[in-house]
Amino acid sequence: MDIILEGIKKAFWLLVSFDPEVLGITLLSIKVSGSATLISLVIGITVGASVALTRFPGRRIVVSLINTGMALPPVVVGLFVTISLWRNGPLGFMGILYTPLAMIIAQAVIATPIVTGITLAAVQQLPAKLRLQILALGATRLQMLWILIKEAKLSLLAAVMAGFGGVISEVGASIMVGGNIKGYSRVLTTATVMETGRGNFDVAIALSVILLLLAYLINLALTQIQQRERRR
Amino acid sequence: MRQWALILWGVALCLILVAESSAAKGKTLILATTTSTQDTGLLDVLIPIFEKKTGYFVKTIAVGSGQAMTMGQKGEADVLLVHSPGAEKKFMEDGFGVTRRLVMHNDFVLVGTAEDPAKIKGLKSAAGAFKKMASAQALFISRGDNSGTHAKEKDVWKVAGVKYEGEKWYQQTGLGMGQTLNVAAEKKAYTLTDRGTYLAVAKTLKLDILVEGDAVLLNIYHVMEVNPQKWPKVNIAAAKAFADFMVSKETQEIIKTYGVDKYGSPLFFPDAGEKLEDLGK
Numbered sequence: 001m002d003i004i005l006e007g008i009k010k011a012f013w014l015l016v017s018f019d020p021e022v023l024g025i026t027l028l029s030i031k032v033s034g035s036a037t038l039i040s041l042v043i044g045i046t047v048g049a050s051v052a053l054t055r056f057p058g059r060r061i062v063v064s065l066i067n068t069g070m071a072l073p074p075v076v077v078g079l080f081v082t083i084s085l086w087r088n089g090p091l092g093f094m095g096i097l098y099t100p101l102a103m104i105i106a107q108a109v110i111a112t113p114i115v116t117g118i119t120l121a122a123v124q125q126l127p128a129k130l131r132l133q134i135l136a137l138g139a140t141r142l143q144m145l146w147i148l149i150k151e152a153k154l155s156l157l158a159a160v161m162a163g164f165g166g167v168i169s170e171v172g173a174s175i176m177v178g179g180n181i182k183g184y185s186r187v188l189t190t191a192t193v194m195e196t197g198r199g200n201f202d203v204a205i206a207l208s209v210i211l212l213l214l215a216y217l218i219n220l221a222l223t224q225i226q227q228r229e230r231r232r
Numbered sequence: 233m234r235q236w237a238l239i240l241w242g243v244a245l246c247l248i249l250v251a252e253s254s255a256a257k258g259k260t261l262i263l264a265t266t267t268s269t270q271d272t273g274l275l276d277v278l279i280p281i282f283e284k285k286t287g288y289f290v291k292t293i294a295v296g297s298g299q300a301m302t303m304g305q306k307g308e309a310d311v312l313l314v315h316s317p318g319a320e321k322k323f324m325e326d327g328f329g330v331t332r333r334l335v336m337h338n339d340f341v342l343v344g345t346a347e348d349p350a351k352i353k354g355l356k357s358a359a360g361a362f363k364k365m366a367s368a369q370a371l372f373i374s375r376g377d378n379s380g381t382h383a384k385e386k387d388v389w390k391v392a393g394v395k396y397e398g399e400k401w402y403q404q405t406g407l408g409m410g411q412t413l414n415v416a417a418e419k420k421a422y423t424l425t426d427r428g429t430y431l432a433v434a435k436t437l438k439l440d441i442l443v444e445g446d447a448v449l450l451n452i453y454h455v456m457e458v459n460p461q462k463w464p465k466v467n468i469a470a471a472k473a474f475a476d477f478m479v480s481k482e483t484q485e486i487i488k489t490y491g492v493d494k495y496g497s498p499l500f501f502p503d504a505g506e507k508l509e510d511l512g513k
Contacts, residue, residue: 181292197410
């Protein structure tokens with residue numbers, strides 16, 4: 001147990017001293033996972049709402065695929081993204097393997113099905129008559145979509161939290177496509193793995209504490225928005 | 233419409249990141265190396281010096297020697313710093329490398345808990361110790377990841393002439409050296425490790441060195457430039473600069489003293505320009 005206390009002390013010290021390396025790692029974590037979540041929101045909400053509002057043959061198969069995607073293992077994503085981005089691979093011309101951008105892509109692939117799945121469930125749950133009502137009031141299809149998304153805001157913010165939580169805590173894909181390069185593509189999770197391997201358990205615990213703190217603060221902010229909307 | 237502002241903000245962020253990552257292009261060097269050079273912290277000292285000197289940006293990918301060489305074979309790395317001499321020779325013979333130069337060595341040690349159920353402490357022969365462990369059916373933790381350490385371990389088993397694969401007392405982690413040492417300490421098992429990683433991790437583990445000093449346990453690191461004729465995207469200029477840097481007098485001097493202040497003894501012994509046969513004498 002001493003080692004955990006040591007780690008928490010270390011985390012506190014690293015935070016109050018604004019250790020430049022830890023600060024950089026933390027900021028990169030936010031930058032990468034934040035961008036990935038934003039990308040997944042754009043794709044996920046569009047696809048999720050569209051599937052929720054349309055009927056077509058094979059729809060159930062599509063929905064079950066999206067739901068399976070919510071359990072997409074990060075290492076599997078990491079492996080396929082790595083192979084595609086190899087400089088002699090199909091997307092090698094982009095030259096972005098072992099960059100933060102590659103990490104954003106991999107994390108977006110992980111988060112998108114999560115956001116899509118939750119959006120799908122949220123929009124489908126809205127009363128069907130609401131759509132008719134909106135259309136009857138003369139809204140265009142795009143305006144209707146926007147209103148429905150606003151109606152489902154509570155669940156959609158849950159989608160944001162789930163998507164962000166999924167990628168900020170993910171290590172398998174980040175280490176494979178990012179390479180855990182010091183001062184460049186090292187994020188909180190990959191740094192924790194490395195410090196554990198080095199036997200620096202105190203630093204590893206400190207990084208974990210910072211990661212938890214970060215996740216808490218971001219979710220706290222999102223929850224604030226979510227619950228405020230509810231009261232209105 | 234605040235939402236759209238958010239999205240735009242995100243797109244802008246991504247663009248900045250793209251710019252950031254492509255700025256380093258062309259001047260980038262991909263170094264595939266073993267976990268031991270990273271876990272000991274040696275590269276954290278050497279890479280910034282190299283970057284400052286040459287202006288290249290080094291992407292260090294720390295994996296097992298086996299995976300590092302596969303990356304070289306596929307042209308996904310420019311230069312390799314590895315410790316698996318048998319596989320390295322084959323790599324060169326197959327034409328995947330341009331040069332292969334001796335950088336440094338340390339040694340492998342057989343570690344375990346003080347209880348030492350197989351009674352191998354102090355044995356001079358590594359193969360003899362392996363035989364004793366097998367007959368005592370004492371738990372042995374293997375890297376199992378085609379790393380240089382794993383290759384060495386298989387060599388020693390071969391010399392010992394024991395069947396180990398599939399045995400209950402033989403377990404593979406598939407992890408890096410530092411983590412494998414953690415597993416061995418937790419399970420009170422034996423494992424073979426490079427001395428550098430052991431010293432770096434030793435402070436937190438209850439593992440002792442039981443067998444050391446056998447010539448077969450020498451751990452030798454070479455630097456190899458990947459052949460650009462096989463893979464035109466290989467940055468050979470940067471690879472050569474790095475290999476030259478590793479064997480330069482200045483770097484060898486740093487290797488010589490690295491770790492002395494922290495562990496009381498150096499983690500690696502510089503060998504540039506030496507002959508392989510003279511090592512460990």
